[in-house]
């Protein structure tokens with residue numbers, strides 16, 4: 001799960017995906033394309049919306065996406081087209097590139113829909129992001145299992 005800062009959207013996506021029962025045997029992680037928040041906890045607003053929905057994401061720590069992630073993960077789900085470009089720039093070959101997709105393609109294939117960055121907005125943006133990610137993760141888990 002990849003966003004820009006790894007403190008708002010992708011930590012929620014990581015927490016939601018990990019919470020899906022069928023997903024317990026998969027390795028799930030999140031990262032940011034930027035290194036602004038390495039080692040930091042998720043944004044308090046993400047922690048709060050997760051808690052409201054029964055998830056604890058407070059122990060996560062921000063990290064930056066690395067080329068070696070292409071070796072570890074089969075699927076790299078990104079939140080917006082800017083994340084997509086930044087991750088694909090690091091792809092070493094077509095196989096790496098084929099792992100990268102917009103997470104909302106799970107719900108709306110080929111519509112290029114983005115999970116809006118809630119960082120500069122109010123709390124309702126985080127509820128909206130949570131709902132989008134929960135729906136997308138539900139479909140993703142159904143497809144994989």
Ligand code: 4NP
Pocket residue numbers: 003004005006007008009010032036117118119
């Ligand atoms: P995220 O949101 O990419 O969903 O974690 C952001 C967090 C921090 C910043 C931008 C977006 N920032 O500019 O610090």
